[in-house]
Amino acid sequence: MKFSKVHTLRQIAAILDCEYVGREDFPVEGMNEIHVVERGDIVFVDHPKYYDKALQSAATVILINKKVECPEGKALLLSDDPFRDFNKLTDHFRPFERAGVAVAPTASVGKNTIIQPNVFIGNHVTIGDHCVIHPNVTIYDHTVIGDHVTIHAGTVLGADAFYYKKRPEGFDKLRSGGNVVIEDHVDLGASCTIDSGVSGSTRIGEGSKLDNQVHVGHDTVIGKKCLIASQTGIAGCVVIEDEVTIWGQVGMTSGITIGTKAVILAQSGISKSLEGHTTYFGYPAEEARKKYKELASIRKIPAIIALLDHRE
Numbered sequence: 001m002k003f004s005k006v007h008t009l010r011q012i013a014a015i016l017d018c019e020y021v022g023r024e025d026f027p028v029e030g031m032n033e034i035h036v037v038e039r040g041d042i043v044f045v046d047h048p049k050y051y052d053k054a055l056q057s058a059a060t061v062i063l064i065n066k067k068v069e070c071p072e073g074k075a076l077l078l079s080d081d082p083f084r085d086f087n088k089l090t091d092h093f094r095p096f097e098r099a100g101v102a103v104a105p106t107a108s109v110g111k112n113t114i115i116q117p118n119v120f121i122g123n124h125v126t127i128g129d130h131c132v133i134h135p136n137v138t139i140y141d142h143t144v145i146g147d148h149v150t151i152h153a154g155t156v157l158g159a160d161a162f163y164y165k166k167r168p169e170g171f172d173k174l175r176s177g178g179n180v181v182i183e184d185h186v187d188l189g190a191s192c193t194i195d196s197g198v199s200g201s202t203r204i205g206e207g208s209k210l211d212n213q214v215h216v217g218h219d220t221v222i223g224k225k226c227l228i229a230s231q232t233g234i235a236g237c238v239v240i241e242d243e244v245t246i247w248g249q250v251g252m253t254s255g256i257t258i259g260t261k262a263v264i265l266a267q268s269g270i271s272k273s274l275e276g277h278t279t280y281f282g283y284p285a286e287e288a289r290k291k292y293k294e295l296a297s298i299r300k301i302p303a304i305i306a307l308l309d310h311r312e
Helices: 009-016 048-055 082-093 288-299 301-311
Strands: 002-008 019-021 027-031 041-045 061-064 075-078 156-159 164-167 170-173 179-182 193-195 201-204 279-281
Touching: 002 009, 009 019, 009 027, 009 061, 009 075, 009 082, 027 082, 041 048, 041 082, 048 061, 061 082, 156 179, 179 193, 193 201, 279 288, 288 301
Parallel strands: 027 041, 041 061, 061 075, 156 193, 179 201
Antiparallel strands: 002 027, 019 075, 164 170
């Protein structure tokens, strides 16, 4: 998430009421999670295991809970609770806005786009030309939809990320300040849920088609011309490259990459990144022919045991 204007390190520290290390006029351009940070961004880190990763990332401002040596060309914001203060920045720079009407006055709808009854379009939403938005679709704030997009009934774009920190008193949610981007010629089936990015964008690439009841987690990026069948659940921060086919009831963990033109057969479970141009099946998913051979071998086990018993 980029700020509407560049702020100084001192200004950001004043919002958080925290100390800082670096020039007071050090420029701060935005805030992002570690996997999408760019130069000028703030990133937060609250565990020693990830200090080096944050300090060596593209981010130039590190919101951290320990005073460490600051890398050259970077600055630190010192906080006793970086998770809390990252939320404070999200609330400051992208606060919740009540819409009050079915189509927010700040929303933009392109020419020849059809909006069916009972659709909600939130603040600062942009919808392109020649789209069809079917009844009871909910489009949260800051969503961007391209041209020639079809969204079927009951789909929700931009709900909060499923991202929580466990504390003694319960779960603390990381605020969602990102958005959803739907590129041109995308079709979304009925009752799909595409969650907002935490600070960046959850993106569905040009020409991709999603069946009914597909879930896409926060900050996931789906490439061009992908086909995703019903009841597939995709966790957050997944990268699905171009022309991937995913059949029904596939589930996948967060932070993985599915390579170009991979095919994942129905009811597979994906626990790690997969190379492209290969067909996968099973849990954990493996190359399909290998998996089928394993299953065939397993079916022979009772007969082998019976034969051994007979010999005895």
